[in-house]
Amino acid sequence: MPRSQRRHSGYEEETRSTILRTAQQLFMEQGYRAVSTRRIADACGLTQPALYHHFADKQDLYVAVMKENLVQTQAALERIAHRDESVEERLKRVVLYLLSNVQHDHTQMMHDIRQELSASSRAILDEAFQTGMIAPIRSLFEEGIQQGVLLNQQQSGVSTTTATHLFMNMLSQYLMQPTQHFGSIQHDIPERERAEEVIVHIMFHGLANVHSTCHN
Amino acid sequence: MPRSQRRHSGYEEETRSTILRTAQQLFMEQGYRAVSTRRIADACGLTQPALYHHFADKQDLYVAVMKENLVQTQAALERIAHRDESVEERLKRVVLYLLSNVQHDHTQMMHDIRQELSASSRAILDEAFQTGMIAPIRSLFEEGIQQGVLLNQQQSGVSTTTATHLFMNMLSQYLMQPTQHFGSIQHDIPERERAEEVIVHIMFHGLANVHSTCHN
DNA sequence: CCTACCGATCGGTAGG
DNA sequence: CCTACCGATCGGTAGG
Numbered sequence: 001m002p003r004s005q006r007r008h009s010g011y012e013e014e015t016r017s018t019i020l021r022t023a024q025q026l027f028m029e030q031g032y033r034a035v036s037t038r039r040i041a042d043a044c045g046l047t048q049p050a051l052y053h054h055f056a057d058k059q060d061l062y063v064a065v066m067k068e069n070l071v072q073t074q075a076a077l078e079r080i081a082h083r084d085e086s087v088e089e090r091l092k093r094v095v096l097y098l099l100s101n102v103q104h105d106h107t108q109m110m111h112d113i114r115q116e117l118s119a120s121s122r123a124i125l126d127e128a129f130q131t132g133m134i135a136p137i138r139s140l141f142e143e144g145i146q147q148g149v150l151l152n153q154q155q156s157g158v159s160t161t162t163a164t165h166l167f168m169n170m171l172s173q174y175l176m177q178p179t180q181h182f183g184s185i186q187h188d189i190p191e192r193e194r195a196e197e198v199i200v201h202i203m204f205h206g207l208a209n210v211h212s213t214c215h216n
Numbered sequence: 217m218p219r220s221q222r223r224h225s226g227y228e229e230e231t232r233s234t235i236l237r238t239a240q241q242l243f244m245e246q247g248y249r250a251v252s253t254r255r256i257a258d259a260c261g262l263t264q265p266a267l268y269h270h271f272a273d274k275q276d277l278y279v280a281v282m283k284e285n286l287v288q289t290q291a292a293l294e295r296i297a298h299r300d301e302s303v304e305e306r307l308k309r310v311v312l313y314l315l316s317n318v319q320h321d322h323t324q325m326m327h328d329i330r331q332e333l334s335a336s337s338r339a340i341l342d343e344a345f346q347t348g349m350i351a352p353i354r355s356l357f358e359e360g361i362q363q364g365v366l367l368n369q370q371q372s373g374v375s376t377t378t379a380t381h382l383f384m385n386m387l388s389q390y391l392m393q394p395t396q397h398f399g400s401i402q403h404d405i406p407e408r409e410r411a412e413e414v415i416v417h418i419m420f421h422g423l424a425n426v427h428s429t430c431h432n
Numbered sequence: 433c434c435t436a437c438c439g440a441t442c443g444g445t446a447g448g
Numbered sequence: 449c450c451t452a453c454c455g456a457t458c459g460g461t462a463g464g
Contacts, residue, residue, distance in 0.1 A: 015433090030331055031327070031331075033249050033250055034249055034331060034332075036457075036458065036459080037458080037459065037460085038457085038458080038459090046433075046434095047433075047434060047435080048459085048460090049433085049434075049435085049436095049460080049461080049462095050433050050434075052459095052460070052461080053433065057459075057460070058459065058460090105323065105327070107321065107323040107324070107388045107392070108323070108324075108327060110392055111247070111321070111324060111392070114392065115246055115247075115250060116250075141423075144423075148425055148427075149424060149425055150423050150424060150425060151423050151424070151425050155425075156417065156423050157410065157413060157414060157417065158414050158417070158418065158423060162389075162414060163418075163423060165389045166386050166389060166414070166415070166418060169385045169386050169388050169389050170382050170385050170386065172323045172385050172388070173378075173381045173382060173385050176323070176326055176327070176330065194373065197373060198373060198374050198378060198382070199382070201372065201373065201374070201422075202374065202379075202382060202418065202419065202422060203418065203422055203423060204422045204423060204424040205421075205422040205424055206417075206418060206419055206420045206421040206422035207357075207360075207366050207367050207372050207374060207379060207419060207420060208365060208366060208367070208420040208421055209364055209365055209366060209367050209371075211364075231449090252441075252442065252443080253442080253443065253444085254441085254442080254443090262449075262450095263449075263450060263451080264443085264444090265444080265445080265446095265449080265450075265451085265452095266449050266450075268443095268444070268445080269449065273443075273444070274443065274444090433464105434463105434464085435462105435463095435464090436461105436462085436463090437460105437461085437462080437463105438459105438460080438461070438462095439458105439459100439460095439461105440457105440458080440459090441456105441457085441458070441459105442455105442456080442457070442458080443454105443455100443456090443457105444453105444454080444455095444456105445452105445453080445454070445455105446451105446452085446453080446454090447450105447451095447452090447453105448449105448450085448451090
């Protein structure tokens with residue numbers, strides 16, 4: 001349907017969602033500080049002051065972007081969690097989802113939230129991050145423990161929360177923006193397609209040779 | 217010994233090393249873009265233009281900081297690698313060293329190198345990073361394979377380079393700057409003191425319950 | 433949603 | 449190593 005048939009408020013909503021979508025991509029790629037409000041506006045075909053009709057300030061826009069991102073992520077992760085598959089299989093799906101749909105490096109997001117935002121914005125995004133990403137993944141680890149396929153904290157010394165953070169940290173390697181030619185580092189990450197196998201395998205079985213460690 | 221007894225060139229060297237030390241700490245904590253040259257100068261008790269007597273520009277300072285950092289890291293890691301201990305034990309020492317002495321979040325450094333620097337600075341630091349951090353840790357993984365305690369790439373599907381990057385990524389969780397009150401996230405990372413046990417344990421043995429997975 | 437503009441701050445230079 | 453200053457860019461506002 002052509003844009004000219006929409007009402008004015010429809011225009012506003014469409015513009016707002018364009019800004020959100022554009023800003024999300026830029027913030028994900030480059031982080032809060034490196035993305036100026038003018039670059040966001042340019043990418044939307046707007047002037048920079050126009051952004052301030054839709055969002056109070058840059059922080060407000062960033063918070064809105066991240067909240068929407070995390071709400072979508074939560075829905076997707078809970079859909080994955082309810083599949084009738086093994087915990088291991090579902091964690092692989094989580095990796096695949098996060099790599100393809102949530103391209104935001106989780107350590108960069110944590111850095112931005114902690115270093116660039118006010119205490120109130122920080123509190124809002126902390127909540128959304130816990131609920132939208134940490135909790136759904138952590139419950140997969142907890143389910144693995146209850147099923148007896150994963151060691152509990154007394155046995156392994158690792159809480160499900162720590163396991164979740166470590167799990168997500170392992171993703172960041174595959175989320176970094178490739179650059180024109182970063183020499184050997186880029187060349188040294190050839191297994192992008194099998195990231196879910198690698199990460200979940202290490203998380204479950206590690207790299208030890210069982211013939212030398214399993215029978216002690 | 218009082219400063220007034222030093223020669224002029226001694227002054228210059230001392231100032232240069234003060235700048236390097238100060239800038240290192242600030243860049244580590246906050247990243248390239250968030251640290252202005254004026255803040256570095258202020259922290260050194262200098263005016264901002266004085267920095268340009270010692271370094272061509274901000275990038276040049278950043279490169280010098282990181283190169284020095286990586287040279288020290290390489291020396292320390294190679295000392296650890298030559299100890300007469302198991303690969304597992306030496307990897308724990310690597311974790312402890314990196315957490316206490318190289319407080320720079322490795323994903324933040326990669327981000328800065330890729331996003332903020334010119335191609336030539338990028339090439340220089342890529343080289344230093346490969347030589348100073350990746351290579352020493354990777355050779356520990358390779359030694360583990362040769363000793364038969366770790367699976368090789370054919371067996372695990374994970375190259376030693378990938379293992380090294382994942383290993384370092386797991387550190388970032390413990391390297392993030394704590395903030396005044398970041399709610400549950402800060403509270404959810406209580407095992408800072410045992411980071412080396414947790415990380416190396418997962419890297420070797422994973423979290424699977426061996427009674428349900430080892431005999432398949 | 434635009435034009436026009438603000439003060440602040442950035443990296444960097446001139447000149448001594 | 450300083451003072452003084454540059455153009456560029458930042459986030460944000462005024463006024464329509």
